[in-house]
Amino acid sequence: MDTCQRCREHGFSMDLKDGVCHRCFLRDTDNQKRPVTPFLMSAENDMDPGIVPADLPELTQVEEMVIARAHVQMLVKRVRGHQYHYTGHCVTFMQNIVRTVDVLPSLPSELDIILLQPPANHADDLRYRRQFQADFRVRRQHILTWLYFLKTNHPGYRYITISTDRIAALPVDGDVSSSIIHIADDTLGLDGPIELADAPPTSQSVVLSLDQDTTEANLILEEITGRRPPPTGLPAPSIQHTPIDEASGREQILSLAFPTLYPTGQADLNTPRLRNVPLKDYARHLLCWHDMRFAQHARWRFFIFNMYMRQKARSTAQFYVSRTSNIKDLTREELMEALNTDANLLPQIVRQGALLPGTRPYWRNRGGSLQAHARFLSPSAAPVFLTLSCADMQWHDLQRHLPRFTDYLTGDDRTRQRIVWSNVQDYPHLVAHYLDIRFRAFLKHVLRPYLGITDHWIRYEWQHRGSGHLHCLFWTESSPPLDPLTDEQRATFAEYWGQRITAWNPDQLRHPDTRNPASLAPLDVTNTSDQFAAFLNRLQLHSACRPSYCLVTNKKGETSCRFFYPRPLAQQPVVTKEINHRDYMFAPARNQAILNQCSPVVTMGWMANTDIQPSLSLHAVLAYLAKYVSKPEKSSVSYTELQVCP
Ligand SMILES: [Zn+2]
Ligand SMILES: [Zn+2]
Numbered sequence: 001m002d003t004c005q006r007c008r009e010h011g012f013s014m015d016l017k018d019g020v021c022h023r024c025f026l027r028d029t030d031n032q033k034r035p036v037t038p039f040l041m042s043a044e045n046d047m048d049p050g051i052v053p054a055d056l057p058e059l060t061q062v063e064e065m066v067i068a069r070a071h072v073q074m075l076v077k078r079v080r081g082h083q084y085h086y087t088g089h090c091v092t093f094m095q096n097i098v099r100t101v102d103v104l105p106s107l108p109s110e111l112d113i114i115l116l117q118p119p120a121n122h123a124d125d126l127r128y129r130r131q132f133q134a135d136f137r138v139r140r141q142h143i144l145t146w147l148y149f150l151k152t153n154h155p156g157y158r159y160i161t162i163s164t165d166r167i168a169a170l171p172v173d174g175d176v177s178s179s180i181i182h183i184a185d186d187t188l189g190l191d192g193p194i195e196l197a198d199a200p201p202t203s204q205s206v207v208l209s210l211d212q213d214t215t216e217a218n219l220i221l222e223e224i225t226g227r228r229p230p231p232t233g234l235p236a237p238s239i240q241h242t243p244i245d246e247a248s249g250r251e252q253i254l255s256l257a258f259p260t261l262y263p264t265g266q267a268d269l270n271t272p273r274l275r276n277v278p279l280k281d282y283a284r285h286l287l288c289w290h291d292m293r294f295a296q297h298a299r300w301r302f303f304i305f306n307m308y309m310r311q312k313a314r315s316t317a318q319f320y321v322s323r324t325s326n327i328k329d330l331t332r333e334e335l336m337e338a339l340n341t342d343a344n345l346l347p348q349i350v351r352q353g354a355l356l357p358g359t360r361p362y363w364r365n366r367g368g369s370l371q372a373h374a375r376f377l378s379p380s381a382a383p384v385f386l387t388l389s390c391a392d393m394q395w396h397d398l399q400r401h402l403p404r405f406t407d408y409l410t411g412d413d414r415t416r417q418r419i420v421w422s423n424v425q426d427y428p429h430l431v432a433h434y435l436d437i438r439f440r441a442f443l444k445h446v447l448r449p450y451l452g453i454t455d456h457w458i459r460y461e462w463q464h465r466g467s468g469h470l471h472c473l474f475w476t477e478s479s480p481p482l483d484p485l486t487d488e489q490r491a492t493f494a495e496y497w498g499q500r501i502t503a504w505n506p507d508q509l510r511h512p513d514t515r516n517p518a519s520l521a522p523l524d525v526t527n528t529s530d531q532f533a534a535f536l537n538r539l540q541l542h543s544a545c546r547p548s549y550c551l552v553t554n555k556k557g558e559t560s561c562r563f564f565y566p567r568p569l570a571q572q573p574v575v576t577k578e579i580n581h582r583d584y585m586f587a588p589a590r591n592q593a594i595l596n597q598c599s600p601v602v603t604m605g606w607m608a609n610t611d612i613q614p615s616l617s618l619h620a621v622l623a624y625l626a627k628y629v630s631k632p633e634k635s636s637v638s639y640t641e642l643q644v645c646p
Contacts, residue, residue, distance in 0.1 A: 001401055007041035008048070009288035012401070012433055027281075038274055041285050045275050049267035051291060052260065056149060057142040059260055061298055062176065065111045066138060067146050069156060070256035071099040073299055074112035098253055103161045105143050107169055108136075108176035115180045136177040140170045146259070154265040156256050258300050261286075261293055279308055287429050296426045367626060370457055370473075374621050377455055377475045382482045382493070383621060384451065384614040386472040388439065391608035392431045393420050394518035401434065402427060413514075424467070435460075435468050446605045451500070452477040473625070483617050484584075490575035494586060497614045498573025503590035503597040507533035518607045525604070532600055539609045540596040542566075566593030575616065584616045 003010045005019035006028075015022035027040045038044035065071070144167060150157035170176075252270050255262035262268060269282055277285070283304045286294040294300055374383070392398060399408055402423040408416055424431055439458075447453060455475040462468050480493045506529040517525075517534045525531060542565040545551050550561045564579045573588045588597050599612050615621045 003290050006039055007285065008290045009041070009285060010290040010292065011288045011430075012437055036275075040275050040277060040281075043266075045273050045277070046271045047267055047273075047277060047282075047285060049262055049286065049289065049294075050264055052263050052293065053149075056263065057139070057145060059142060059146065060135065060137050062108065062111065062113070062136050063138055063142060063146075064258070064260050065113070066105045066108065066143055066170070067150065067259055068106070068257050069100050069102070069104070069160065069259070070253050071101075071106075071112055072253060072257045072303055074114070075299070076114045076116065098251075098257075100251075100256060102159070103163050103166070104147055105163075105166050105170065107166060108138060108179040109181075111180070113180050115177060115182050132175045132177040136175050136180065137173070138170055138176045139173045140167060141172075143167065143170060149263065150259055153263065154255065154259065156252055156265050157259070254300075254303075257303070258297065261297060261300060279304075279311055283308060292427065295429050301428075370625055371622055373455075373457065374473075374625060375618070380481055381454075381475055381477065381479045382614050382616070383473050383475045384479070384497075384612060385624060386447075386470075386474060386602070387611040388442075388470045388472070388602075388606055389609040390431075390435050390468045390470075391518040392424050392435070392467055393417075394516050395438075395607065396519055396521045397438075398431065398434050399423070399519075401430065432462075432468060435470075439470060442606060446601065447474070450599075450601050452479075473621075479614065482615065482621070484575065490584070493614075493616070494573040494575045497586050498588055500599050500601075501573075501586075501588045501597055501612055501614075502600060503567070503588045503592065503595045505533060505536050505592045505595055506530070508537070508592050510534060510537055512537060520607075525607070527604070532604060535603050535607070536595060536598070540598055540603070542594045542596050563596075569593060583620060586614050586616060 001010060001012055002014040002016050002021070004014055004016060004021035004024055006024045007021065009021065009023075017025065024039065024041065028036050030036050041047045059067075061075075144162075147157075147160075147162050151160060151162065252265065252268040254270075255265045255268040267286070269279065286304075287301065288295070377383070399405060399420060404419045404423070408419045411419065443453075443456070451474055453474045454477050457473045459471045460468050461471065478496075480489070480496050484490045484493050510530070510533045513534060517531070517538055542550075542561075542563060545561045545565060550563050550565070551559055552562045553559050567587070567590060568578055569592075570587060570590045573586070575584050576587050577584055579585045579587055590597070596609075596611060597613075598610055602610050602612060615624065
């Protein structure tokens with residue numbers, strides 16, 4: 001990876017020339033090829049957040065919230081037990097109202113954290129206590145050190161009052177989880193022995209809120225405020241409330257909410273600048289900041305992303321209102337009324353929503369253009385569907401770019417697993433960027449020449465943890481046409497794809513290696529059928545059908561696997577109705593009923609689970625596109641409301 005001397009960003013393929021990255025070259029050069037100053041991402045333009053002085057102690061998330069002047073999110077932490085391990089899960093809710101306080105520190109009981117924990121009889125269990133000690137640790141001296149530093153060095157903290165009574169109410173070094181709002185969750189239990197050392201770190205996720213008035217967070221807050229009286233005898237913090245959308249324009253909220261990231265208050269989003277920096281570029285710049293503290297921070301990235309989505313939603317709404325002059329002066333209530341009575345208004349609004357990635361109208365729009373694309377290109381050549389998973393916990397080539405790679409190389413399995421898990425959690429931007437680079441290289445150097453691809457469509461999907469996979473649709477130059485009608489045409493089709501796709505396992509009984517083959521270093525991958533068998537046995541088996549995953553029940557009450565496993569064995573590739581009785585399907589030669597068919601070239605090159613299926617009919621292509629490739633993200637209440645009234 002590279003680091004640019006000018007913007008101090010750190011990342012993949014930055015195309016450095018004399019130490020300056022290509023992005024800097026583009027943003028700091030005018031159309032006469034002369035440099036533009038101050039440089040956009042420079043300290044002169046207040047885009048340098050500095051480094052955190054080494055003598056300042058590292059704070060836990062709770063400690064940072066204790067010293068924060070602005071509170072913008074609510075955390076819900078869930079602790080759960082499992083037979084073999086337990087995980088902590090932290091969900092971030094966005095708040096619409098920023099609270100700013102002038103008297104610090106805040107007390108743990110005043111923080112917007114809710115702890116979902118097991119019933120009381122389990123809560124004192126050593127395993128939970130151990131996790132709480134890490135997550136809810138507060139050290140009085142660390143808080144003091146930071147507050148004095150901030151008061152001296154951070155303009156936003158200059159006039160704060162550091163309350164000695166409040167300081168005294170903090171533990172010297174202790175777990176404050178008992179002061180946090182608790183909700184006992186009966187579904188959480190401890191069901192068996194675990195080893196303490198196996199507990200993986202907490203994973204993070206977020207609930208996005210685009211709704212401008214009420215969020216889940218506000219509702220829960222309303223619900224709980226009554227149960228959270230301020231402690232008696234302590235000076236109450238003086239609290240201001242600012243709606244977050246206004247706050248995003250003027251006040252320097254980010255540096256007050258995340259003081260450990262902005263120790264001197266520099267590089268806040270809302271600092272007046274000589275050269276304007278759009279929010280998207282601002283976020284990218286800090287996400288790539290060379291010490292990676294922004295990328296690693298458990299809450300900052302969610303807040304910035306939420307801000308970005310709000311901004312997009314707002315600009316979409318403005319676009320709509322300015323164009324439709326006859327309703328531009330309506331209040332929200334009048335607009336709702338108009339929408340209920342005038343059927344012509346809603347489609348206009350929905351169309352505007354197509355500009356906002358992730359919404360239902362957006363995907364409907366995308367799905368529509370892809371269907372047109374498919375009709376135009378087909379049926380002269382049958383397209384092939386390819387799904388590629390991301391082995392982000394395995395790929396050696398990815399791990400070598402992430403921190404602690406030397407420990408990773410020399411450590412035992414458990415050490416390796418811990419390093420990889422925390423890296424994948426801490427640096428999701430690097431993992432996502434790596435996946436994109438790997439896919440582009442794979443498309444260019446392997447897929448395109450091998451399959452003879454002429455056109456393609458791809459979609460990235462991200463699971464909750466952030467792990468990605470790709471849905472691809474490739475049109476190729478030499479594949480047989482769609483909708484083969486005769487036995488002869490079907491035989492040609494089967495023969496063509498049978499040369500590229502197989503379900504023939506060279507060694508079903510091969511013993512698994514101790515090491516997952518997806519984590520092999522490039523030089524350790526051998527081009528042999530034994531290696532291929534190792535990949536198949538580890539990555540391509542549909543070994544158990546599960547109700548939550550693939551088992552479906554039809555009207556007659558019969559249960560079957562929606563992926564048609566186990567499948568019939570076959571000596572030769574065929575086009576057959578034997579698998580899916582409603583339609584013809586291509587089936588490769590097969591000697592193992594539960595093997596997920598694959599292309600050996602793709603499996604050996606991509607080194608993760610893949611799925612490949614050529615399509616037999618235009619009807620099937622369109623159905624697949626509608627169902628899988630362009631399906632909308634799962635909609636939340638906020639998204640749904642957004643589509644009705646942005
Ligand atoms: Zn640069
Ligand atoms: Zn199944």
